[in-house]
Amino acid sequence: MSEPIIKVAGLKKRFDKDGVEINVLKGVNLDVNKGDFITIMGPSGAGKSTFLHIVGALDRPTEGEVLFRNRNVQTFTEDEESRFRNEKVGFIFQFYHLLQDFNVFENIMMPLLIKGMDTGEAIKKAEGFLEVVGLAGRKSHKPGELSGGEQQRVAIARALINEPEVILADEPTGNLDRKTGREVLDYILMMNERLSSTLILVTHDPQVGAIGKRRFTMVDGELFDAER
Numbered sequence: 001m002s003e004p005i006i007k008v009a010g011l012k013k014r015f016d017k018d019g020v021e022i023n024v025l026k027g028v029n030l031d032v033n034k035g036d037f038i039t040i041m042g043p044s045g046a047g048k049s050t051f052l053h054i055v056g057a058l059d060r061p062t063e064g065e066v067l068f069r070n071r072n073v074q075t076f077t078e079d080e081e082s083r084f085r086n087e088k089v090g091f092i093f094q095f096y097h098l099l100q101d102f103n104v105f106e107n108i109m110m111p112l113l114i115k116g117m118d119t120g121e122a123i124k125k126a127e128g129f130l131e132v133v134g135l136a137g138r139k140s141h142k143p144g145e146l147s148g149g150e151q152q153r154v155a156i157a158r159a160l161i162n163e164p165e166v167i168l169a170d171e172p173t174g175n176l177d178r179k180t181g182r183e184v185l186d187y188i189l190m191m192n193e194r195l196s197s198t199l200i201l202v203t204h205d206p207q208v209g210a211i212g213k214r215r216f217t218m219v220d221g222e223l224f225d226a227e228r
C-alpha cells in the first residue's frame with residue numbers, strides 16, 4: 001500500500017468565543033488514499049466544515065496535523081500554501097463563493113491566470129471546461145444572473161480547472177433542489193472520474209452520503225467510520 005495522499009492525525013480545533021472555549025474537533029484521524037471517494041455526514045455544528053477547511057489549508061488546527069503527500073501543510077511556505085490552494089486542492093462550497101464582479105468565463109479562467117498560464121492557453125482551457133459543465137451559452141453572464149445550479153456548475157469548473165489532486169466539497173448540493181442537486185453531483189463525479197482525483201464530500205443528504213465509497217459520520221467533533 002502506498003502512502004496516503006492526505007493523512008490527518010490527532011486533529012483538534014478549539015475556538016475561543018467571548019471567553020468560552022468551544023472544542024469543535026476533538027482528535028480526528030483519517031488516511032485518505034489517492035482516488036478515494038469519501039462522504040462525511042453528520043448533524044449541524046458537528047465540525048464538518050471546520051474539518052474540511054483545515055484539510056484544505058483555509059484554516060489552521062489547534063493541535064494535530066494534516067499531511068499532504070507526507071508533508072505537513074502547516075510547514076508550507078507562503079508560496080507553497082498558495083500553490084496548494086490554487087492547484088492541488090479544488091474547493092466547492094454550498095454558497096458557490098464566485099467573484100460577483102467577474103463573468104462566468106473570467107471566474108473559470110481565474111485559477112489559470114493566477115498560476116501564470118499563458119492567456120491564449122488559459123482561454124482555450126476555460127472554454128473546454130465551460131463546455132463540460134454545460135455553460136457555453138452563459139459565458140458573459142455575471143454570477144447574479146445565473147440560477148443556483150448554474151452558479152454551482154461555474155464553481156465546479158473553477159475548482160477543477162487546475163486539475164487538482166484533491167476535491168473538497170462542502171454541501172455542494174445543499175442549496176439546490178433535489179433534481180438540480182443530482183445534476184450538480186453528477187458533474188462533480190464526472191470530473192472526479194476524468195481527473196482521477198480524490199474526493200471528500202460533506203453532505204446532509206443521506207442519498208448523497210450513501211454513494212461514497214468510504215462513508216463517515218462526524219458527531220460532536222469526532223469522525224466515525226459509518227460502515228462499522
Ligand SMILES: Nc1ncnc2c1ncn2[C@@H]1O[C@H](COP(=O)(O)OP(=O)(O)OP(=O)(O)O)[C@@H](O)[C@H]1O
Binds near residue numbers: 016017022043050
Ligand atoms: N470562527 C469561528 N469562531 C467560533 N466558533 C466557530 C467558528 N467557526 C465554527 N465555529 C463553531 O464550530 C462548530 C462547528 O462548526 P462547523 O461549521 O464546522 O459545523 P458543520 O458540521 O459544518 O455544520 P453545518 O452542517 O451546519 O454546516 C459550531 O458550533 C460553530 O459555532
Ligand SMILES: [Mg+2]
Binds near residue numbers: 050
Ligand atoms: Mg458546514
